[in-house]
Amino acid sequence: MLTALELTGFKSFADKTRFEFPEGITVVVGPNGSGKSNVVDAVKWVLGTTSAKSLRGKEMADVIFKSPNQSNRRDINSAEATIIFDNSSRLLPLEHDEIRVTRRVYRSGEGEYLINDEPCRLKDIKNLIRGTGIGADAYSIIEQGKVARMLEASSKDRRQIFEEAAGISRFKAKKIETLRRLDRVDQNLLRLSDIVDEVEGRLKAVRNQATKARRYKEYSDRLQQLRTQIGLAQWRQLNEQTQIFDQQIEELDTQSNELTLQIEQSCSTIADFDSQLERLTGDLQSQEELSASVREKIAEFVTTQSVQTQRLEELANEIARHRIQLAVTQTNVGGLADRVNLTQSELESSQATLESTQTELNTIESQRRHLEEQLKEIQEDTEVQRIEQVTATKNASEAESTHRQLLANSGDLDEQKEVVSGQLEAINKTLASLREQATDHRKQVETLESKLESAEDETEVLARELSDNQRVHERRQENLHALMERLTAVRERCNVLEELETRNAGVSEAVKQLLDESQASDDTSLPLGMLGLVADLAEVDFTSAKLVDLALGTNAQLVVTENDALLDSCRTGRTQLASQLTILNLQNIRQPQTPLTLEQDPNVVCRADELVHCAERFKPLFTMLLSNTWITQDLTSAQHLWQRHLGQIEVITKAGERIDQHGITTMGPPDSSNELISRRSELRNLKQDIYVLEAQVQDNRDEQQRLKQNIYTQAEQLKRSQAAVESLRSRTSQRKATLQRCHDRIELESTNQTGTKQQLDTIVQRQQVTSKELAQQTAELESLSNYLEEVTNSLTRFNRANNELERQKQTLNSQAVRLRVELGKSEQRVSALETQLLQYEQDHEERQNVVDDQARLLSQAQNRFRESTLQILSATSQLAELYLTKEQYRDTNMAIRQRQNEIAAERKREARAGDKLRKEVEGLRSRKHEIELASGDLRSQRSTLEERLREDYDIEIASLHLDAETEEETQQREEVEREIETLRRKLGNIGAVNMEALGELNELEERFNTLSGQFQDLTLAKQSLEKIIHRIDADSRRLFMETLETIRQNFQQLYRKAFGGGQADIILEEGVDILEAGVEIITSPPGKPAINISLLSGGEKALTAVSLLLAIFQFRPSPFCILDEVDAPFDEANIGRFINVLKDFLDFTRFIIVTHSKKTMTAADTLYGVTMQESGVSKQVSVRFEDVGNNGEISEFATNRDAA
Template sequence: MIRFSPRPSCLSHAQSDRNRRFQELRGEDALKIPPGITVVVGPNGSGKSNIVDGLKWVLGEQSVKSLRGKEMADVIFNGSSSRRATNSAEITITFDNSSRLLPIESPEVHITRRVYRSGEGEYLINRQPSRLRDIRQLLSGTGMGTQAYSVIEQGKVDVLLQSSPRDRRLIFEEAAGISLFKSKKLEALRRLERVEQNLLRLSDIVDEVESRLRSIRLQAGKARRYKEYNDRLQELRTQVAMVDWRRLSERLAAIETELAELERRRESDEAESQVLEVAILDVETESERATESIRSAESRIAANRERIAARESTLAHERRRSRDLEREAATLRGRLAQMTVRAGDLRQQANDTAEACEDAQRRHQEIARRATEGERRLTDSLERLDRLRGEHKQREAAYLEQMAVAAEWGNRASALESRAASAEVARQQYQKRLEELQNQRETLARQHESLGREAETLGRRVAEREEGLASARGELDSARARAKAAQEELAERVVRHGTAVQRISVLEDLQRRQEGVGAGVKQVLGEAHAASDGPFRQVLGLVADLLHVSVEAAPVIEVALGEKAEQIVLAEAGEIGRYLQDHSHRLAGRVGFVALDRLDSDIDRQTVDLHDRPGVLGRADRFVESEPRCAPLVRRLLGRTWVVENLADALRLAESAPRGLRFVTLAGELIEADGSIAAGPSHVAVGLIARRSELRQLASQQTALEEELVECRQRAEECERRVQRRKDDVRRLEQEHRQLLDARGQLNRRIDATDERRAEVDRQCAVRESERDDAARQHEEAVGALAEVQTGWQTARAALVEMEREVVALDRRVEEVENERRESLRSTTEVKVELAKSEEQLHNLKIRLRQFEESQQERQRVLTENRQQMANCLQQARQSAWTILQAESEIAELYLHKEQLAAKTVEFVNRRNELAARKAEAAKNVQYIRSRIRKLEETIHARELAAGEIRHERNTLADRLREDYQIELSQLEIELNEEEQHRREEVQQEIDELRAKINNLGNVNLEALAELKELDERHQHLSGQYQDLTSAKNELLRIVERINSDSRRLFSDTLETVRGHFQQLFRDLFGGGQADIVLEDEVDILESGIEIVARPPGKEPRNISLLSGGEKTLTCVALLLAIFRSRPSPFCVLDEVDAALDEANIGRFTEVLQDFLTWTQFIIVTHSKKTMACANTIYGVTMQESGISKRVSVSFEDVSEDGRILPSALRRANEQAQRAVDDEQTKDEETQAA
């Protein structure tokens, strides 16, 4: 568990109760970090940096390389020699959100990340599934993201300084809190792009809907006429059907009357036939009775024979059975003798088993007594062992206390030795420094003169650079203005080119899908495209495909042609005509054909010339270009159509011009040859002809636009290069000017510093003399105190050795008692095993005794059964002798009865022959009557067929009306007068005319009326959506502009604040020097990179890549803490950042950290003991078990000078862990023994 506090507190833990592991970290470990500075120490390779990796990982790190792996599954614990691998890894970090730093209304915010070995992963916020994007937005602007400034990893201290200016800018954006604004801006730009795409698509859809709307209006007019014709046709067909229905009903009634008379005659004949059949049945019944009597007598005779055979069989069987019973009785007598002997043997075995059971019972009681005695001895051993362990703990505690006393004496001695040595070294250093200061005093006087001369020279050079810089900036402004104009022109050309390309794509797609063409026409064109021979090879294409019209004239020609633009042009009409005679019903819709071979070249030649009339623009065929072979087609379609300027001119010309001419205006109004007018606003965007004309024009314009685009891009690139050259010149001059100013400032500061240094050297000389004397006095005092402390340390050490001997002796006694306890436990266990065996033997003997008793009872039962069987056998022998006598008597009686039955059978045969003659006479009469009935039935069937045909005609008539108009003719009541009933021919003629009109209408879309309403509503809805999208686009543009404005303001303010803090902290950490943060491009600060300039004290300004490792680290720390001071982050992780610092710099580094502890916690992974000295908490990480990192609690004294954990601390931690394991094992053994 990792807890950061106080602003805001966070909690991160590896879920121990779920056995989750992260790399080598033990899943059950929890790491608690209190406020202040927490230091993590341990040897190399022990897993310290896994804490940093785990923190980055839970905050959303996606780079597997930065986590020191090849794939995300590498963060899962992969097992060791003693532990199994796990299938997942999980970390949860919890923020104390009481200050509402995070935008969630919850006092605590939990962030969890899991990854499974299968590659799946998940994120949770407050234990609810979330996305990585949600976590990044939550942490945006707090400095806690993976790419923010709160984690500085091992080996990457100088990445902040060495990264590119644009990469370095990301950290400043996080500090300024505009990273969230930037993500919102990107989202707004993506939405703006989607809105623009939707606007383009919606525009095309509106155009398509408007085209469809015009077509549907025409179809709706046809649908209205169709409905009128169909209603009148229904009325007339209903009248005709009613007349036919009544006529058929009258014929059906006459036939049904005739059928009734025929049925009466057939029933009379059938009654007479039935009387004769009854008489035949009586004869047959009597004959059957005679036959039955014959069969009965014969059956009784057969039964008599069977009974005689049965009795003879029974007699033989009983004689054999009597002999078998005598043999069985002899067998049973022998068996009874054998069973009596075996019963005596079983009684003897049962007595022997009972005696063995009593002996086993006595042995079991003796073993139980021995087990009780062993339990008592084991209890005594445990009590003695507990007493010794308690005494051992007391002695060990006293030993640890004495060890602490000895360590304290040793630390005091070491401190005094260090003080004495430090005092002597300081005295020598002060003496040496005093000599150096005296030499410096003379050198500074010479430097002061030289610096004065250099200052005059630099002043002249600065004035020259200022004049050159002003001139270069003027040239840069002019170049930028020209580049901006070139970019605007390029943007305009790109938009025009993109619009043309997109429009070409849309038109080609519409043409490829044949949008606006009927289904039947599409079918014919598809067949023509697929067929290499056959009737469809004569297809040349649509009329619209063969005409070439300018874009301006296309709408007018579109109106003039109307639906004829969709007609299919044929080279010859012969084959397709023959094909349509048999297959026209297969077409998916109505198709119009026009054949070039059927058009006369002189047909429809225009003889009237209206070109000189006011308002006339020309004949329509003059606006069209085509192949020579299509010229007759163009004249046929457009030769009598004139294009005029407006409707007034068209009306005037229609009155005065010859009949048969058509007029179309530029606005799309049309006056037909019959005088009908089509007018009204037209919203048609793209028709067939207009689409093809626009496509041809755009294709020709695209090449010119591409050439213009290339020229504009070249001009813009040249302007950009010119601007870049001017920028380079200005940047170079500014750099030179800054260098000169810095040099002059440094020179002035050097002059001032020289004066101050001279005064300082005089003061330091006096101070160093005083310090030298103080150091000598401190050395003498430390040497005197050291002797006394060493005496106390030796005394404490001797007492410690004595206590250690006592603890070792007590360990041996504990071990002896422990051995006694183990021996008692072993012997007691053996006795318990023997006792269990005795119990099992006694139980087996009892079971065997019970089995003998049960066997004895079974033998007695079998003996009784055998005796009963013998008695039964004797009784059955006597019964068999009686049965033999009875059977012989019955056989004699059966032979007498057989002779009497044979005489009766002869009498029954004579009676049956007499009845057969009477039956033949009656059957002849019945056959004659049945022939008359068959003739009547044939007549009835014929009349029923006639009635069925009439009913079928009526049903067909009713079904036809029901299917066509949903009218039930049988339920219809219409009063028809005589005139209407005799007007059948006139009505039928009107019906034929209505059907012809309906057929002339062609394909009628009955859904057109409903579809017209739906399309009107859809057009209004789409228009509203177009306006909404336009408004949304304008709103998104305003949002982007507002985000840019706010981001520019926040970034500028933050940069200035961080810059000031960075300059101050750099001087504090280096004891002087200068540093600065500079924008690459001050004009576009939202995209400008950031440069870092640093000059340590006593050195010239240099590139940060040339700084030493320690200087880079201190510079990075200064920049990091400057960002922290301007926008504090709740925590900061520093992974071995002090590795490149010496002792003095580490001291300054830790002093600076103290200023930030009010609002920030620091987690420092280090090997430096001086860094550990400033820590509030120290944790040690070791890897005693291969592949398993283990946390141990250590103190400052438990760490060596090189940052390693002392073996004594590890032994103490292991002993504590082992004692806990031993106690747990002892409790388990006692539980098992009980």
């Protein structure tokens, strides 16, 4: 039983919500859009619905609560729903009293399924509830739309509800799985059969290769033995020669070592000599350093002596110079005293002349000042007149300038008027020309647009035709692929059948033997009077071939002859048979009795021999074999027919059952070994199909080629058309652009025309104003000219008076200048004499000081001369001592060099002796190198021999015991080499050898045995699976018929109870297998004839559907039943009947009803309200009957009460 439902974040249920479902009827009410149907969606979702559309969403993430825009709630990242079952009755196959089934989905798209909080798969949940009536698509959840779909569904779709009720849905799933397995087994069998054949063929080839490989191995082993023997002899010889060379090398090493020791002693002696030479060189270097030091000191004293001698000469010259300068300076001091006296007399005379000149200058200056006062007055009057003249001149000049400007402006305006008039005329002409061009461009644009429209229409038509041809080409391509796939499949099947025919599969060993012998002979006809097998002589339609195979059985392998030659050959032993052989001589066939005539029986299809087509001479044969075999529709008809003709006939059904003359019934799939006629009929059909398919493929290819050529041609036409369209578009665009530019120029020229006209009017107005101003300016200029003439005359008179005063002033100025010059000269003469007198006095004093300095310098030079003389004497004494020391050092150096020469001569003699020893050592080493090369050659030959034996035979010859070669072995070597040549020739004659065949043979034999065992296992598995399918079909038929009959009776009773009378029935589709037959519902409401359910009214349909579903419940109750607004089409009376029917099921089912109807609410044992107080968020509330309105609205009082 369903006990509860828990929701968290599912659709509009944002908060965790739990619905308890106690016994009885639970009703969920609420206004439209409140989310009450989300309760039903939650149950469907948990039970495995994977379609978002069935949950009224676009994708599975839509089941997760999403906060409305105006809400303060945040979006939730997951949705979860859990349904809880009471499993105390163990309805569900788990050992738990309570089972919780949970489904969870995250916004990222990940999902989880849990059973009792343990992760599981959706498949596990479906397996858990399969056959219980519980399921997202089962009859336990009934929605208003589902009721309508069930009534409007086809009879095939409606059957699924009855299958779920019968509990065969799990059988059906098991059958589908078994069929898949059977298909895989068939595929594996086919593949394995091919593999077994391939391995068997490979096994035969490998056996031949292995025999050849064994022979090759024997020769190779013997060749290895002989080559090893020769190799050992060669190895011994090489070792002996190598040892001789090693002894010689050892002796040479000894001699070389002795010489090397002597060379080392010589080197030691030379080293001693080198040490002595190095020590003498050091002593010589020390003496050279001391000599150099003495030479440096001698050079230093010589330099000092030379410098001091030169200094004595310089000091002597300096003393003589000072004596001369002292005498000259004393003479100059006496002359300067006479000059001082003369200069004082000249100074007194110059001062008297200066005073006389100054008196005369003062008189001239007084006269000049008086004249300047008169001149100033005249200049002031002249300045006034000059200012008036400047003003008058300026005014006259300005007036004249204005007059000239007005005249110029008047001329400019005339020129401007002429230019503007010309521009206006040119603009008018340009406008006329542009308007004509615009008209021409507009016509060209219209023409191009017309051509473009035509070209676009043509391009569109070509594009449509090309698209149509491409679609046809694609369809043809798909058809061609389908035909090729079908042709490939038919060819593969044909190849398999031909392979079976080639191997004579399904034929006994004796028959195979005879057929193989006939194929091995050159004669194309069968030997020993054989005409062939019975199966070879018959031609049967493929649809009837299996029935003929079944009717003939093993008789299909009868060998038919025209005489007894084969029988005689077997009897006399000329033909040895591998197994039993059945022979039928045509001459021994008696005229058969007239067969029974049973065609009038409606259950009889035909007689078996009527299905066979053969040559006239073979008809008695098939009449004998098949005239007593009849074919019926089913086993029941076959049993009835056999019982009517007891022991006279055999009966075969179309399904493959057989009753022989003794009444033995054979059922089940036929043996594949007895399908010779079926196989050959199928092969003939396949060859015909191949011929037809190849023709269709060729036709399709030809059509493809034609379409491809058409598409290419049309594509080229379309390209050309599109290029033309693009060209027209480009030309149209260019022409439109030209037209637009023309319009733009017209607009611009129109603007220029308006501006030019305005400019011309402005010029005319300015001409009129200029004429008036010119007349006024002419009168003013004449008045200013008269005034200027008067002012100019007055200014001339003032200028004459001023000039006279200026002349007088100039005379006085000249006199004053002359006197100032004389006065200046007198002042300069006095000043010069005073300066000269002062200078003479200073010179006398300075020259007296020079005489004192010269006397002092002379005394100092005499002192330095005496000091230099003393230094020269000291340097001469020290030089004598240094020259003596230098001679002593030179004698010591000569003695050291003599000792060095003696030691160098002894060293040279010792070095020559060492070189001689080295040449002897080098000769020994050269000899040793030659021997080593020869030894290396021998070692290389030995290594090559060793490597060759190792690579060829994996023999380590170095590890073998080596004895000296005997004389007998030397004599046998020639025989061994001859045998080696013989073995090599034999190996060459064998040719290519597969040495891996020896190992592969064992693997192939093992693999062949394994594959053969697997083939047998698969064959047994196939038989087992076929038995399982047969048992499932039998159980499903039985359960379905039992269920259908019980539901039919329940439906008839519930229909009469729901409608208060009337009749209803459930019937199966006729002429179809029970497992595939559709289910039809026929009803006859009270007072109406029997009609199909689709012709009922809406209320009648709904009540009929509910009656049918409850009839199913009555047969196989589900733990719960959810009804989502299924009572919407009912009126009050029908709702009452609907509730009465539900009450009969409350003992074993809990009902959850989502409704708006208050009549339905009256039957509720538990009443839940769902409201949406917060926008977009559903909330569960406890309500009473009186709290709910007619449309499902819940009163505000109830909502507030629940919140409190």
